[in-house]
Amino acid sequence: MLDVVLAGGRVVDPETGLDQVGDVGVRDGSIAAVSATPLHGRVRLDAAGLVVAPGFVDLHSHAQTVPSLRMQALDGVTTALELEAGGYPLAAAYQAAADEGRPINYGFAASWVGARMTVLEQAPLDGGFAALAAAIGTAGWQRLVDGPTAAAVVAEVDRELGEGGIGIGLMPGYAPESNREEYLAVAALAARREVPTYTHVRHGHTSEPGSCVHGVGELVHVAAMTGAHMHLCHVNSTGWRRAPELLELLGRARGFGLRLSTEMYPWGAASTVMGAPWFDPLNLDHTGIAPQAMFDASRGRWVRDAEDLAAIRRETPGDIGLFHFLDETAEADLAVLDDVLAHPDVAVATDAIPYLSGGRPVTGRAWPLPDDALAHPRLAGSFSRTLRRQVRERRVLTLPEAIRRMTLVPAQVVEAAAPDARRKGRVQPGCDADLVAFDPGTVAERATYDDPRRPSHGMRHVLVGGTPLVRDGRLDTSVMPGRPLRGRGR
Numbered sequence: 115m116l117d118v119v120l121a122g123g124r125v126v127d128p129e130t131g132l133d134q135v136g137d138v139g140v141r142d143g144s145i146a147a148v149s150a151t152p153l154h155g156r157v158r159l160d161a162a163g164l165v166v167a168p169g170f171v172d173l174h175s176h177a178q179t180v181p182s183l184r185m186q187a188l189d190g191v192t193t194a195l196e197l198e199a200g201g202y203p204l205a206a207a208y209q210a211a212a213d214e215g216r217p218i219n220y221g222f223a224a225s226w227v228g229a230r231m232t233v234l235e236q237a238p239l240d241g242g243f244a245a246l247a248a249a250i251g252t253a254g255w256q257r258l259v260d261g262p263t264a265a266a267v268v269a270e271v272d273r274e275l276g277e278g279g280i281g282i283g284l285m286p287g288y289a290p291e292s293n294r295e296e297y298l299a300v301a302a303l304a305a306r307r308e309v310p311t312y313t314h315v316r317h318g319h320t321s322e323p324g325s326c327v328h329g330v331g332e333l334v335h336v337a338a339m340t341g342a343h344m345h346l347c348h349v350n351s352t353g354w355r356r357a358p359e360l361l362e363l364l365g366r367a368r369g370f371g372l373r374l375s376t377e378m379y380p381w382g383a384a385s386t387v388m389g390a391p392w393f394d395p396l397n398l399d400h401t402g403i404a405p406q407a408m409f410d411a412s413r414g415r416w417v418r419d420a421e422d423l424a425a426i427r428r429e430t431p432g433d434i435g436l437f438h439f440l441d442e443t444a445e446a447d448l449a450v451l452d453d454v455l456a457h458p459d460v461a462v463a464t465d466a467i468p469y470l471s472g473g474r475p476v477t478g479r480a481w482p483l484p485d486d487a488l489a490h491p492r493l494a495g496s497f498s499r500t501l502r503r504q505v506r507e508r509r510v511l512t513l514p515e516a517i518r519r520m521t522l523v524p525a526q527v528v529e530a531a532a533p534d535a536r537r538k539g540r541v542q543p544g545c546d547a548d549l550v551a552f553d554p555g556t557v558a559e560r561a562t563y564d565d566p567r568r569p570s571h572g573m574r575h576v577l578v579g580g581t582p583l584v585r586d587g588r589l590d591t592s593v594m595p596g597r598p599l600r601g602r603g604r
């Protein structure tokens with residue numbers, strides 16, 4: 115007897131190319147059968163007219179809180195990984211998630227930022243995003259250090275891999291003065307340990323000198339020097355209008371055998387801490403960002419001028435800000451996002467930052483979100499928006515190819531480090547029963563910059579490890595089926 119049957123949907127498995135109408139049966143948290151003829155189980159979920167696919171795997175979610183992960187589940191995400199910043203210390207990050215419970219699967223990379231903060235500053239981190247965000251815009255951990263200190267950072271990253279880090283997250287973009295040799299040494303460590311790295315590159319705007327082309331050039335250089343798998347985080351917000359150029363560079367370098375991958379989210383605004391180096395008022399002319407175009411979500415207001423920005427950066431550098439790098443009302447700018455996704459093997463990933471209320475992440479099990487909760491809409495809507503816009507309206511990708519970019523491609527990025535990921539991103543017997551059933555004709559994001567609290571429309575059923583978390587479009591707040599994904603170092 116099966117526990118759950120998703121019945122009569124169009125079943126799409128991106129690895130085998132299966133695309134047939136039928137049933138998917140679940141037993142003990144795993145997929146037990148995929149069948150063109152009817153299966154019988156204790157729970158039957160009607161999927162007629164729906165697409166049944168692997169649950170989406172988000173490689174880039176800083177939003178590791180229960181309310182934020184619930185919103186991601188309503189967008190079809192069943193595994194949300196914090197790989198760019200990572201979790202530090204890893205043991206505390208995993209323990210906090212296990213103690214509180216998580217609606218969807220989670221996991222963390224070893225954190226180069228956390229290792230540096232510890233070795234250079236003894237900054238107290240607790241495994242959570244808030245403490246790391248508060249410290250990341252401060253100068254102490256960002257500086258050039260001597261050789262023995264850099265070696266101590268690399269050793270600390272290695273120790274964290276031993277705690278189960280899913281590869282190594284690196285953010286030289288937040289410490290542009292930090293040692294280049296150290297970046298190379300961390301990548302060499304990743305190559306030795308056969309795990310990927312995930313980089314927010316050293317330079318990420320479009321003007322020379324110090325443009326995103328230099329930043330990604332360094333990433334490619336490091337991949338060539340070490341043989342490491344280097345994953346470029348959020349190519350859209352790194353490259354702005356030059357993102358297609360970056361993808362051409364990555365594509366050619368891949369052609370020479372370098373191990374490179376990347377991801378994007380389908381929006382023209384980014385979100386990060388106000389203390390980020392590229393928001394320095396002295397440099398804004400060069401980067402092409404106007405202070406008045408920045409929204410401080412922690413304070414819930416727009417930045418007034420350069421003086422105001424300088425004060426925010428001094429007083430509360432960990433405030434979360436939003437700024438637009440594309441004009442989403444301009445067709446030519448929107449086409450850049452289509453162009454980016456059209457490149458081979460670009461994964462969809464959100465870069466989600468948790469909902470804030472009164473400047474603090476919304477935590478605990480309270481649901482729904484408070485009325486004043488703020489976040490970039492990429493948290494709640496990136497996957498549905500891709501299915502609506504790039505698949506249904508613009509036809510940039512076929513539906514099966516889009517599903518591949520949301521499931522198998524991200525699973526394959528991490529599976530050298532986390533072999534359990536080989537059971538994710540697939541609809542095959544023996545794989546984890548992380549499954550979505552959505553309506554391809556109506557699936558759409560509803561979150562906007564003005565109202566980011568609106569969940570996506572169209573995810574009818576979402577199963578995590580065989581447990582229905584979303585059933586007939588309704589979120590079950592009584593279950594916490596999320597399980598950790600860990601690196602094999604542990």
Ligand SMILES: [Zn+2]
Pocket residue numbers: 198314347348
């Ligand atoms: Zn980033």
